[in-house]
Amino acid sequence: MKKWALSLVALCCASSWAQTALIHNVQGYSVHEGKLHTFSAVKFTDDKIDAVYPTPPNLATVNDMLVIDGKGKTLLPGLIDAHGHVLSYGQSLLRVDLVAASSESESVKRAETFLKQQSTTGWLLGRGWNQELWDSKAFPSKQSLDKVFGHTPVAFGRIDGHALWVNSKTLQLAGITATTKAPVGGEIIKDSQGQPTGVLIDNAMNLVYDVMPAMTSMQMQTTLVAAMESLASYGLTSVHDAGVSIDNINAYQTLAQAKAMPIRINAMLSVEDPQYADYLAKGPIKTADDMFKMDSVKISADGALGSRGASLLADYSDQHGHKGLMLYSTDRLAALILESMQAGFQVNTHAIGDNANKVVLDNYQAAIAASDTKALRHRVEHAQILEVSDIHRFAELGVIASIQATHATSDKNMAEKRLGKTRLAGAYAWRKLLNANAKIANGSDFPVESPNPYFGLHASVTRQDHDNQPLDGWLSSEKLTREEALDSFTLSAAYAGHQENLLGSIEVGKKADFILVSDDYFSVKPEDIWRSRVLKTWVDGRLVYQADE
Template structure:
């Protein structure tokens, strides 16, 4: 291994006075990093608050400098800080404060859990929750307002589906929102109705705004508290960076205030939400990089379609389990093109949510034309999810220098319904990590929290096994698409950094890059892949400072 020397002394501003940076030496570790595509192993590392200064193999002599702060790693495994390339930070913080329905096995059980939550939070006006998934229920039917009305006849209730692309309201919420039998769904949305045409209580994609626009917005002070709670919780899971997928103007303002006061504990790569009312004004401001290197606002998030579980993903042909239904495009093709063009011309990386094969084809077609028109190939535009692809569209990612921002845990969560939705042929291009990697594409890994767990080791486990946490199915769900552990770790580190134009800052542990790293209780390269998801984070460090 080649070790690059660099000056060990740097200057930093801390608590309004200047002091010499202190160098640390951590020893007795099993260290791993994917540096320039190769697995690097080391047993000690020096670093300061400016970055990594040197890595040491087992037989390398260690520095004998008494001024260094020495840390005994106690045999723990040290990894680069993990980066989630697609999460929702405010939503995650709010999910920690709302009814959790992820594991509910029936509609009635979900309602009972909401009741238990309300009993502990009697002061709430609106009762909110997230995580229901009718696919897990015996009849697989969407829930109705009627089941909520029995226990909540007067208080408005709003519960988001696990994927965030559908919501379940009670009658009180619909009355308060003025929703009735005459209400029409906006373009890109759907209101589920009974045989008489009456709304059942489920609203899909853009139709959710009929309810959500009536829920009181958080104040800046409340947003700040939620964001800090969220980032601190994410740090405990080993995340030193998050690409926040879809951030509105008000939340961006709070992020900027936190960055200005140096109160952001992890690195945030914020994507401007194209749905925000102030989107055009934000484009005029142009990309923003905070000098403290904790906040970048240089990308946008556009949503082309909905989700597969709620049958909102836009498919070319009918859903295999619902004849006559092809899903939803959330923008007209002309509007989608104009949003992308505006963002590219304004100098922003464009990150577009696309799940169905029609949405992915449309996004790639637009990228191909607009990248040439705007000369923005260097911006590394992205497809968020890239979940269901035509086989002939897979090589286009590498050809166009477009990044596939994917979430491995979606495959193991969706395996109970994806084949039903797509059929035997389309499933061959779904969650196609191996095909994408073999074609030369870059995959940046994330979780899409709070839709899925924010724990990155769940995603690493899914990447290398294609199994759930019960180790099913035996050979992995379409196991020919699995990644190696080196590939998987790279998607959560260097590839994720590359997807945010941060590869010269983070993503690897080597001299000159930031000292963002974690200490964990398992050597992930030596334990059985089946227990990767059980890995526990003991410490998290950012900029050479321990934050957990």
């Protein structure tokens, strides 16, 4: 059972907390100045750290402050997820959960149970199905949904967010028939008779999204707060929200103005928003308390590996004649990147396949030179499958590799099928990136993966799943050390958001963002890292989450 320390109402009503506090009797760790630092206590006033004690302070000299006994537990800087989707995660908490469903029929049964329990009217929405976990390995079909939900429009997103499974009612509402042509960068899967099967890939999903009812502003705010409160319970004090609409940004600004942000949000404006160009002209946004900012854009160059939408240089090993999808024309992608850089925004481009990564790096090289924006630390989101000869370009261009460690342990079996063994040399290649002096920032891509950063720390260090498989770790030469993994979720993640002087380490003058954790990250067995439990989370000096005793 989890307990939220501050509800939305309490946050809205919070004013000045003007109090000095000392948290002591902790095993503290922080990575900064290129090495691991340890400490036993931290003093903070309001939202800033005043002092960090390498050895236990004399409590007899402590006056006029709140004293917090850490009871020997581990204190870490607040963890930062450099790539998540907050609104989608909040929606996933309120929709049909299809994660880890073992078959198409189980997915339908889960949806049927959900509908009976929730009495949902209108659309039935859900996410998380993954055909790679099913014996059939085949995409699902509209028929299985039609049998149960004949008159209810249904739309279920794949685990990676790059495919949509719908029923006939939804196809009808979206106007998708046998004669409908897929938009550029998308695919409408059709059967041998040319009829749509009910699975839409990448840009073809927009045909359905365009006819879905929009959320109200209040619904969006409520969903965002529910998501942020949940994220705080995992020890996340800041999230880089990867690709948000202007409506989403307005909702964040409303919450920030009302002091209703449980955690910090660094938002990336989606170039898919119709008003995208207008917001570029307005320039970056940042609140005075640093709880919200938007100074970057998100572009998606290709699809995902699981749905065979990632753009590869050579054919998929398990589908000859198919190389995936680029979501924009060559000219349009180049124009989006250049105009965003010229407007002074950091550009964060999703690229999973080796072709997509090469194309993005080529465009970055040209646009950085044309706009003189190397200092903006442009990013490649995922940087998942790289041609080995491209790895050195990250450091040379000052481009950050924004990785998600749990993707490697989730994808390991599927990735080898899609790529074959030879291309794995540049797959999920974190060690090669670090050895080439690239900066990496870690995240989860939630709700594609669990937002629990300890899952990511575990995957980074072991390259294993939670069953300790494979024994030495998948592509074990790409493992990170514990220090490197912690850095990737703290100071390097802060660096990726231009916030390394504000967040990411426990140092005097920085924000009082830290977490108290059940287990010692540096001494617990590697295979048990993922089991660690967050006990308390502080953001801006406020206790925003505490677990039940």
